[in-house]
Amino acid sequence: MTLRLSTLLLPDDVAPGAFSLLVARGLRGMCDGFIAVLLPAYLLALGFGQLAVGLISTTTLFGSALATILVGLIGNRFAQRTLLLFAAALMTATGFGFAGLSSLWPLLVVAFVGTLNPSSGDVSLFLPLEHARLAESATGDARTALFARYSLVGGLSAAFGALAAGLPELISVHSAMSPLAAIRVMFIVYATAGFVNWLIYRRLPACPPNTDTPRIPLGPSRGIVTRLALLFSVDAFAGGLLVNSLLTLWLIQRFGLSPGTAGQFFFCAGLLSAASQLAASSLSRRIGLLNTMVFTHIPSSACLIAAAFSPSLALTLALLLARSALSQMDVPTRSAYVMSVVTPGERPAAASFTAVPRSLAAAVAPTLSGVLLGLGWFGAPLVACGALKIAYDLSLLYAFRQVRPEGESSWRKGR
Structure with missing residues (x-):
């Protein structure tokens, strides 16, 4: 059964170990899905305000950035499996920490x-480690397809996972458990998933099976x-101006959505994003990685x-769903692009080096959004997010239109 499933999920010419990743x-994505929706509700239930949601989000992203920096600086001294286990x-x-604590500073x-x-995306310590491992498991178009999967x-x-954000409400309605206690249970589920991931990583070989390339600094x-x-x-x-936790907070405050209803919206949005990411591989083969990144991103920002x-709520959700159908097509293509324009030995360092500024920049923004929402400027984070993303897309196209990724023919460079 596992072999058949891995055959369906993995493109041709990919190392089988990629299936474990x-x-x-x-498993981690499911947890991220319900945590992003439940986090603001949890903090509000503990008696904190909008600023606390922004601070927690900022602190989390700063910590992820620091961990990613360490991976880039000393990660080549350790086996990737060891770092994934950690x-x-x-x-x-x-x-367990979030399930058992109630004070802001802890x-x-x-x-x-x-x-x-x-x-909505993976910005944690796992990202550069898994990206480097995936990049060593395939080449050319197969690598793009693997990142898309x-x-x-x-x-x-x-x-x-976002759909599962409605479980605490159901649990509290049909049992004597309070809504706050029910949300704490979901953090315990998160902890359990971490242990299962540890068991999965433990089965990985210490070194990727299909490469003898030493890992080197940039x-x-x-x-x-x-x-x-x-x-x-x-x-x-x-993107940090509108992480899922803050978008949930915005929907709750502007339209009065419950966490369960917000979870249903993010479920639909996630399905659209997932489908678009699968289409990204095929589209990139036709128009190139860079063009796929740019020309799908700009309409989503609009x-x-x-x-x-x-x-109205209906029109707002429709526009946000349209955004979800396009906004994530650059995720697999961006990863594949970075891995394709560097030498094989530099891939772990490149994955870390490009992830660090992303994490640091994203970390600054949530607190700013929390302040803006607290002041009642509800539309400001959305407008700023969209405008900055359009400026990024145009700058990326201009700066890299002449750079040819590995295995991509010259007519797809964006010339």
Whole structure:
């Protein structure tokens, strides 16, 4: 059964060990899905306000950035499996920490050192480690297809996880458990998933099976990776203005949505995002990785800006769903692009180096959004997010239209 499932999920010419990474990504994605929706409700139930939601999100992303920096600096000294096992153990500790604490400062400490993810994408310590491992499991178009499946699994699992955000409400209605206690149970589920991921990573070989390339710090590709990292940081800052936790808070405050209803919306949004990520591989073969990243991203940002001025809930949700159908097509193509324009030995360092500015830039933004929402400027985060993302897309196209990824023919470079 496992063999048949791995054959369906994996493209041709991919190392079988990549299947374990897809399973781990799916389990983690489910947890990220319901945590992103439940986090603001949990903090509000503890008696905190909008600023606390922003602070927790900011602290979490800063901690992820620091962990990613360490991976880039010293990660080549350790086996990737060892680092993945450590990350999974940290995920378990994070879940138990949030389940058992109620004061803001202890929660901020756990958020900083832990793996909590308040956004729709994976911005944790796992990201550069798994990306580097996946990049070594395939080449050319097969690598793009593998990243697309990785993103698809993450998107689908996050969608079903968001749907699970309604479970605490059901539990509290049909039992004597309070809503706050029911949400704490979900953090215990998060901790348990971290332990299961630890068991999955433990089965991985210490070294990827199909490569003898030593891992080295950035060298020949430093210039191009630096430029990519700077541009990615703009995109990440924009995205940080509207991580899923803050978008949930915005929907709750502007339209009075319950966490369960918000979870249903994010479920639909996640399904659309997952489907679009699967289509990204096919589209990139036709128009190229860079064009796929840019020309699907700009319309999604326009939908987000329009949602800020929408007068009704129905129209707002429709615009946000349209955004979801396009906004994530750049995720697998971006990862594949980075891995394709650097030398094989530099891939782990490049994955970390491009992830660090993203995490740092994204970390600054949630607190700013929390302040804006607290002041009653409800549309400001959406407009700023959309405008900055459009500026990023245009800058990326201009700066890299002449850079040819590995295995991509010249007519698909965006010339």
